[in-house]
Amino acid sequence: MAVERIAIIGAGIMGRGIAQVAVLGGFETVLQDVDTAQLERAVADIESSMRKAVDRGKLDADAVGPALERLNTTTELAEAADGA
Secondary structure, three states, X not given: OOOOEEEEEOOOHHHHHHHHHHHHOOOXXXXXXXXXXXXXXXXXXXXXXXXXXXXXXXXXXXXXXXXXXXXXXXXXXXXXXXXX
């Protein structure tokens, strides 16, 4: 069985780090948290981290957009389980 989608519960520091690695690894990723503001901060932090990696020459700038497109967020646990 091949892994195609990853769901991460909790958009704190650890959750957003796992989500970043997952989307850069090519996985469709659902990041779930009960707090919408936390999800918004997580997405902003992930994008910022990727941009810094580009500036340091650690990540190709062309990889950022597609990676962020693979990231979905939800406040509903059921949606994370279904792969929202």
